[in-house]
Amino acid sequence: MAESTRNRVMEIRAGLSHALGAAQIALERALDAREAAEARYRRMVAAATARRRKLAVARDERIHEIDAWHDTELAALAGAAAGAADRAAPGAAGEPWHSWEPTPLERAAELRIGRLMLPEAPLPAPARAERPSAHRDGGGDDRIGGAWAGAPGEVTEAWAGPDSEPPESAAGPVVDEATPEVPALVRLLDHGHIVIEGDRRTGDDVLAGLLLRALGTSVPGQVQIIGYDPENLGGGLAGFAPLATAGVLTFVGPGDLDKLLDELVGHVRRINETVLAGEYSSVRELHAATKRRPEPWRVAVLLGGGELSRHQRTQLDRLLRTGAACGVHLVIRGQSVEPGPGIEFVVAAPGDGARIESAGDLPVRLDPAPTPSVVTATCRQIAEAVAAGPAPVALDSLLPEAGAEWQESSAAGLTAPLGDSPQGPRVQVTLSDYPPHALIAGPSGTGKTNFIYAWMGALAARYSPDELAFYLLDFKEGVSFARFAPGRRDPSWLPHVRLVGVNVNTDREFGLALLRFLGAELKRRADAAKQYEVTNLAELRAEDPDGSWPRIVAVVDEFQVLLGGRDSVTAEAVDLLEDLARRGRSQGIHLVLASQDVSGIEALWGRPALVAQFSLRIALPRARRVLAETNAAADSLPRYHAVVNADSGAPEANRIVRVPAAGDREQWSSLQHRLWRRRPPELGPPRLFDGDVVPRLADSPDYRDLRAGESTTAPVMLLGQTIDVASRSAQTVLRRAPGRNLAVLGTRTDEACAILATAGRSLAAQFTPTGARFSVVCLDTDARAAAEALHARIPGSGFYLPDDVYWLLEDAAAEATASWPADRPHFILIYAADALPGGREAADQLRTVLRQGPERRLHVLGWWRGAGLLRDSLGGHASRTDPIGAWVALDVHGSELTPYYPGQGAPNWYPRPWRALHFDRSVHRGAEVIIPYGTS
Numbered sequence: 057m058a059e060s061t062r063n064r065v066m067e068i069r070a071g072l073s074h075a076l077g078a079a080q081i082a083l084e085r086a087l088d089a090r091e092a093a094e095a096r097y098r099r100m101v102a103a104a105t106a107r108r109r110k111l112a113v114a115r116d117e118r119i120h121e122i123d124a125w126h127d128t129e130l131a132a133l134a135g136a137a138a139g140a141a142d143r144a145a146p147g148a149a150g151e152p153w154h155s156w157e158p159t160p161l162e163r164a165a166e167l168r169i170g171r172l173m174l175p176e177a178p179l180p181a182p183a184r185a186e187r188p189s190a191h192r193d194g195g196g197d198d199r200i201g202g203a204w205a206g207a208p209g210e211v212t213e214a215w216a217g218p219d220s221e222p223p224e225s226a227a228g229p230v231v232d233e234a235t236p237e238v239p240a241l242v243r244l245l246d247h248g249h250i251v252i253e254g255d256r257r258t259g260d261d262v263l264a265g266l267l268l269r270a271l272g273t274s275v276p277g278q279v280q281i282i283g284y285d286p287e288n289l290g291g292g293l294a295g296f297a298p299l300a301t302a303g304v305l306t307f308v309g310p311g312d313l314d315k316l317l318d319e320l321v322g323h324v325r326r327i328n329e330t331v332l333a334g335e336y337s338s339v340r341e342l343h344a345a346t347k348r349r350p351e352p353w354r355v356a357v358l359l360g361g362g363e364l365s366r367h368q369r370t371q372l373d374r375l376l377r378t379g380a381a382c383g384v385h386l387v388i389r390g391q392s393v394e395p396g397p398g399i400e401f402v403v404a405a406p407g408d409g410a411r412i413e414s415a416g417d418l419p420v421r422l423d424p425a426p427t428p429s430v431v432t433a434t435c436r437q438i439a440e441a442v443a444a445g446p447a448p449v450a451l452d453s454l455l456p457e458a459g460a461e462w463q464e465s466s467a468a469g470l471t472a473p474l475g476d477s478p479q480g481p482r483v484q485v486t487l488s489d490y491p492p493h494a495l496i497a498g499p500s501g502t503g504k505t506n507f508i509y510a511w512m513g514a515l516a517a518r519y520s521p522d523e524l525a526f527y528l529l530d531f532k533e534g535v536s537f538a539r540f541a542p543g544r545r546d547p548s549w550l551p552h553v554r555l556v557g558v559n560v561n562t563d564r565e566f567g568l569a570l571l572r573f574l575g576a577e578l579k580r581r582a583d584a585a586k587q588y589e590v591t592n593l594a595e596l597r598a599e600d601p602d603g604s605w606p607r608i609v610a611v612v613d614e615f616q617v618l619l620g621g622r623d624s625v626t627a628e629a630v631d632l633l634e635d636l637a638r639r640g641r642s643q644g645i646h647l648v649l650a651s652q653d654v655s656g657i658e659a660l661w662g663r664p665a666l667v668a669q670f671s672l673r674i675a676l677p678r679a680r681r682v683l684a685e686t687n688a689a690a691d692s693l694p695r696y697h698a699v700v701n702a703d704s705g706a707p708e709a710n711r712i713v714r715v716p717a718a719g720d721r722e723q724w725s726s727l728q729h730r731l732w733r734r735r736p737p738e739l740g741p742p743r744l745f746d747g748d749v750v751p752r753l754a755d756s757p758d759y760r761d762l763r764a765g766e767s768t769t770a771p772v773m774l775l776g777q778t779i780d781v782a783s784r785s786a787q788t789v790l791r792r793a794p795g796r797n798l799a800v801l802g803t804r805t806d807e808a809c810a811i812l813a814t815a816g817r818s819l820a821a822q823f824t825p826t827g828a829r830f831s832v833v834c835l836d837t838d839a840r841a842a843a844e845a846l847h848a849r850i851p852g853s854g855f856y857l858p859d860d861v862y863w864l865l866e867d868a869a870a871e872a873t874a875s876w877p878a879d880r881p882h883f884i885l886i887y888a889a890d891a892l893p894g895g896r897e898a899a900d901q902l903r904t905v906l907r908q909g910p911e912r913r914l915h916v917l918g919w920w921r922g923a924g925l926l927r928d929s930l931g932g933h934a935s936r937t938d939p940i941g942a943w944v945a946l947d948v949h950g951s952e953l954t955p956y957y958p959g960q961g962a963p964n965w966y967p968r969p970w971r972a973l974h975f976d977r978s979v980h981r982g983a984e985v986i987i988p989y990g991t992s
């Protein structure tokens with residue numbers, strides 16, 4: 057083998073070995089690199105695992121923090137929402153049905169229809185610990201919320217693992233008992249309208265609940281429901297039927313939707329024009345400002361009815377836009393309504409599928425309907441309350457603020473509020489030159505007396521006693537005006553009242569006395585007006601600012617009693633009334649006549665001149681004839697309301713007023729006491745005339761004025777109290793003149809004895825014990841005690857019984873015919889003179905004394921038990937009666953008195969207990985009724 061070949065082999069071999077070495081090195085390097093890479097990889101894997109664990113722990117911690125924050129926040133928010141809802145829907149507006157009862161609220165509330173299903177609410181701690189967490193298993197779903205407790209599907213995904221059962225399937229999601237319940241509320245009254253859509257049955261439940269809550273949160277009668285239910289003919293509101301009896305629920309027929317919508321639009325227009333009158337933007341605002349709600353809420357429930365006509369749609373849209381401000385609200389089902397301000401849409405659905413528009417997407421679980429028994433019982437209760445009438449308004453509402461009393465001047469008239477009108481504004485009533493006088497009518501029990509009290513209270517609080525004086529007379533049995541005078545329990549009186557007459561039903565004379573008194577006052581004012589050359593009170597007061605010219609208001613309740621007779625009392629009363637009514641208007645004398653009886657008003661109707669002056673007419677519910685023939689406003693008046701009409705009852709002048717309760721003693725006395733404490737010190741109590749009270753001689757001012765031995769004039773004999781404004785005593789003067797004897801006639805022993813006692817005591821009071829001689833003769837054992845009592849009261853008097861009267865008469869007859877002058881008067885008081893013993897001789901002696909005695913200061917004051925018996929004593933039928941110049945008749949009929957009533961026929965006299973008729977022919981034109989003084 058050639059060298060060269062060998063060399064070449066060698067070279068090749070060396071080359072190969074070199075290559076092998078290099079490959080070996082490369083391999084080792086590669087193996088090292090791989091090992092290093094593998095080690096790095098393992099480190100990285102370990103680091104990554106460690107980091108992930110750390111992150112998972114951090115994430116779980118954060119999730120727990122967020123969970124805790126979410127729970128607290130949500131609980132707080134739910135609590136706040138529940139609290140706000142409770143405030144927005146208190147009492148009957150939000151109370152669950154099981155404990156529900158009507159609770160009228162001060163203002164309209166939101167109404168609960170169900171509950172809002174809030175986003176997931178916190179669970180109590182133990183429950184939370186067990187809560188399987190979708191976040192904890194390290195899965196990629198990091199969602200921590202977004203599930204609404206009420207959103208089916210999502211909730212199970214959020215709370216439970218994929219395999220767990222949903223906690224509540226068909227009935228709805230889990231309701232966490234720890235979560236405050238947030239009610240779903242809707243606003244209706246004073247706010248807007250409600251449209252109910254969706255499921256029909258649940259919609260019915262919503263409607264029933266809504267209406268009941270609206271009714272239960274307002275004063276009975278303040279929510280009125282009008283139902284339009286053409287498909288079910290009212291069946292949709294059947295449970296509310298008891299309301300229909302009280303007019304709180306009315307139905308309109310299937311064809312009457314036009315009428316209903318027109319009517320509601322009419323209400324809105326009227327309320328805007330006359331109630332809100334530009335002053336308020338809504339009834340709610342008016343209520344907030346004045347605390348009065350003159351209009352009820354009118355809730356029209358429209359249930360279906362198909363396609364609306366153009367007119368109906370227009371009217372409906374008007375109501376939806378403008379009704380709520382006027383308290384006209386619609387609850388609509390089965391009609392499409394465009395969304396708009398104040399319109400709430402309720403989509404009814406069972407379970408949690410319901411929605412209300414104002415809560416957005418929040419699911420709502422609707423409340424069940426109230427049970428039929430709750431609905432019916434509530435409706436009955438409301439109907440009864442409405443039928444019973446509105447709660448009384450307090451008298452205080454008519455009065456000025458305390459401390460602001462007596463600031464008005466009555467120069468031009470007397471103006472006072474009488475209450476609120478149903479439209480809201482106060483009704484003011486004025487007595488002035490026009491209208492000058494008032495006529496009030498109302499059947500018994502309709503509040504006439506209360507009306508008078510309220511009017512008097514409102515006037516008395518505004519005008520001081522210098523500006524206003526009351527004269528009050530009540531012909532009714534009872535003491536309705538007695539409260540104005542001091543009584544045993546209450547010493548206060550109403551300072552304006554100058555005279556109170558109560559229980560005067562049988563004493564028409566007292567009415568006459570009042571009219572006479574007012575007639576005299578009228579004359580005084582007319583004279584003053586003449587003197588100052590003025591024509592009315594306002595001018596007189598301007599000319600004579602220091603004079604006392606209060607306006608006088610004379611109230612006569614049951615005045616028809618005064619006009620009821622056909623006698624001189626009525627004749628004079630009518631004349632006086634006519635004069636007062638005609639001329640009193642300009643002199644500030646105002647008459648207020650009240651009557652419960654249509655005949656009272658009719659008594660006036662025959663006297664058109666009189667009636668025309670009474671242009672202020674006040675009619676209480678069901679009063680007849682007081683307004684104009686064509687004016688039937690009183691027929692439909694609710695309780696405690698009155699029609700006030702200042703234009704003689706013409707229908708267009710009607711103003712309806714709700715009269716406050718003024719009868720309540722406590723409220724009245726607080727006003728009276730307040731005014732009483734302010735009275736001027738010189739103002740005394742009013743004169744109280746009480747027809748049921750027997751007056752006492754000791755209280756008679758005339759008796760108290762008598763002084764022994766002071767007077768040189770003829771002695772005055774008092775007999776009883778006249779029926780008079782000034783409680784005068786009836787008297788007869790025993791001059792030295794023929795006929796100056798007194799005969800008391802009648803069988804009533806007590807009264808006859810009382811009159812003789814008054815006569816004897818009053819005479820005795822004018823003499824010293826020796827200044828006159830008194831002889832008391834008792835011829836009737838029934839009168840013995842009274843005769844003895846009188847004898848005991850008159851020191852030095854003689855006392856004679858039947859056995860010894862002869863001596864007295866013989867002596868007296870001699871005295872009467874003697875020629876020497878009498879040194880002192882002698883008064884012979886004979887009890888039962890008709891029983892005089894001693895036959896003809898004694899009778900002659902008595903006759904002599906009667907005829908001739910008075911001229912010799914010997915006067916007989918005798919009691920005969922009949923007018924005929926007196927005639928016998930005087931000498932029989934044909935004898936003259938002039939020895940009896942004065943008499944007092946008890947139970948003797950007028951016709952029997954004719955002989956003693958010269959030239960005037962028979963006096964008008966209807967005997968009645970404890971009243972007597974007095975006539976003194978020397979001074980009287982007619983006889984006067986008197987009340988004997990009691991013997992105490």
Ligand SMILES: Nc1ncnc2c1ncn2[C@@H]1O[C@H](COP(=O)(O)OP(=O)(O)OP(=O)(O)O)[C@@H](O)[C@H]1O
Nearest residue numbers: 448500501502503504505506652696715716717719
């Ligand atoms: N506005 C009112 N608010 C509350 N209660 C009233 C009101 N008006 C009257 N009443 C009550 O009604 C009852 C009858 O009233 P009132 O005595 O005034 O009637 P009247 O018409 O004068 O009856 P009568 O003529 O029989 O006396 C009383 O108990 C009274 O308190």
